[in-house]
Amino acid sequence: MPFVTPATLQAIAILMKGNEMLDLRTEKLEEARKIANRVLGNGIAPNTIYRWIRKGSNGVRLEAIKAGRKWLTTQSAFNEFLKARTESALQDDAVPDTENGIPADVSQEELEAVGLL
Numbered sequence: 001m002p003f004v005t006p007a008t009l010q011a012i013a014i015l016m017k018g019n020e021m022l023d024l025r026t027e028k029l030e031e032a033r034k035i036a037n038r039v040l041g042n043g044i045a046p047n048t049i050y051r052w053i054r055k056g057s058n059g060v061r062l063e064a065i066k067a068g069r070k071w072l073t074t075q076s077a078f079n080e081f082l083k084a085r086t087e088s089a090l091q092d093d094a095v096p097d098t099e100n101g102i103p104a105d106v107s108q109e110e111l112e113a114v115g116l117l
Contacts (some may be wrong), residue, residue, distance in 0.1 A: 027074040032064050035078045052081065058088035 025063040034046040052062040053071055063072065083094040 027076060029065075029067075029072040029074060032062065032071045032073045032078070035073060037073060039078060039082070059084050060084040060088055 012108060032049050033044070033046060034043075036049055049062070049071065051057070053064045053073075055061070062073060063077040064071045
């Protein structure tokens with residue numbers, strides 16, 4: 001972990017006080033890249049981790065803080081990110097209710113109008 005002074009940690013803890021995921025009083029900060037590689041295997045591109053932090057994936061962002069040139073997070077924040085990302089992906093993959101392969105919210109008239117009936 002990069003060197004971080006106690007004063008810096010205290011300032012970060014104050015800034016993050018309302019954030020339940022990154023409780024710096026009880027959790028160890030690590031480089032997001034190292035956690036990702038440990039959990040998902042080597043080969044996670046730095047750009048991917050940066051995108052997870054800045055823009056998110058499946059509508060979920062990885063909670064992290066920037067200290068110097070490194071992005072730091074906690075193991076529990078990373079686990080929560082993966083869990084939320086998976087739940088979001090499963091919801092996106094949900095198949096709409098259908099009848100005979102036709103979505104239930106499409107009317108007979110709509111299908112006739114586009115030439116499908």
